[in-house]
Amino acid sequence: MMTIIVRHDSTIPLEFPGITPDRLEKISVLHAAKLPVLYGNRPVELGEVASISGDCSDGQLRFRGDTGRVKQLGAKMSQGTIWVEENVGLHAGAQMTGGRLTIHGDAADWLGAEMRGGQVEVQGHAGHNVGSGYRGSRHGMRGGSILVNGNAGDELGLLMRRGTIVVGGTIGAYAGSAMIAGTIVGKKGFGPRAGSGMKRGTLIACGQTEPVAAGFRYCCDYQPQYLELIRDQLGAIRNVHCYRGDVLTGGRGELLLLDAAS
């Protein structure tokens, strides 16, 4: 396992594009220290802002130290495993296609934005635009899964096309907006206007009693077998209230409000 300890006490952000196991597994510590990263808008070598030890031949990479202002940590990774022991900055795991990113602290905005595969897990909270598409993009997340154990901010899953996002805490406004497909689970429900403009896809809300966007229509109470396939994430379910929406965009999306079994 390779360990990278970030030494950074400035408010100027660092950017670590391409510091991923798939790139580091075949190079030595010396080579790794010479990889280019950004300090603000200035290119520097990784070794100037971090100390590196071990090797990444087993595909495992651990980040420690001042990672709270490191952007693009794990972005575009395709394989291997990254552990981050502290908070991470913007765009962590963005556009990743495989592998696993585990963050023991909090994640800033754009966590897993436009990711296509792999797994992201955040032990703490996440910022806005988790799994979203960037401004101007047609699609957000297109595969993989994101698990946020804490709270998440606004526009979670914006333009999401495929994949799964599970949030253990509260979720901000406009979750699943303009969603095209995929699944978002809110274990403590969703914030205002969730699912606005969604075309397809599934929002699953535990412990929520009212639909959150005006474009949703109540359909029925039932017990979809599909939820049994993910029951380890949802727990025992007593009943499901099914809403369809957003009717302004065809009404093919669904909002499932779950009554937990007592």
Place this chain on the structure above:
Amino acid sequence: MQLHGVDIVDTFAEAFPMTAARVVMTAASLEWARIGATAATGYASSVIGCDAEAGIERELQLEETADGRPGIAILFFAFSRDALQKALINRVGQCLLTCATTAVFNGLEGEPNKSIRVGGNLRYFGDGWQISKQVTGKRYWRIPTMDGEFLCEDTFGTTKGVAGGNIIIIGRSQRETLTAAEVAVRAMRAIPGVLLPFPGGIVRSGSKVGSKYAALKASTNEAYCPTLRGVVKTELPEGANAVYEIVIDGLTLALVEQAMRDGTVAACQCPGVLQITAGNYGGKLGPFHIRLHSLFPESNR
């Protein structure tokens, strides 16, 4: 060779490869699972006249099914993957999609790149309201129905199984021979991966290839018909008045051999059984020749 005093004829069963799939269907209750499975496996005794050979493999415990409901594993065999896909689409679509509360899952990992698309074809019944979901790498289709929704896995694994294994039980009377056949069927059905596609697992109308009528592919095997013993070249021993055949399909050759062995042992212990033999076509039809005597090594007799 004799087993428990019963003659085992020195002949072989002629088996041939067929493409197999396992469907796991669940329902709100075991009763509805049985209803669905029975419907889906109807008219599926022999590919001579049916689109597939199918039957219930076993009932599943709640913890064995993907959705934690009562379930039944069903085996399907057909001549090719295309034929199997067509049969499954028709049977799942007409018998399980229509059956109250059911859901359908793949029960066989199968060979790489040899899967068939079932849910992916049935999804069009949803008329645009179907929903695709991927869970742990598997794709499922959710099709709205009048009692909620029908959940069906997108693709099903297939494998090259073996069909046409058989034993023929020749007995003193119809009652005794049927009892022996029933006992043999129970022993064979205890083996996972084995299908006995005929009604109750037993065939009364053993057939030969061809007929005096040109249009028929198969016709009655008069050599084993007691009522014709006096007028045809018979294969029946003295005192035989009834014959039943058990046809066996299996996911592997070893399973078919095990079923033939266990069934023969079970039948031989029943009173009134005179002889156990096997059906073949002179070795010209199938590549697998399962010799009855080879099932019982001398050390185990």
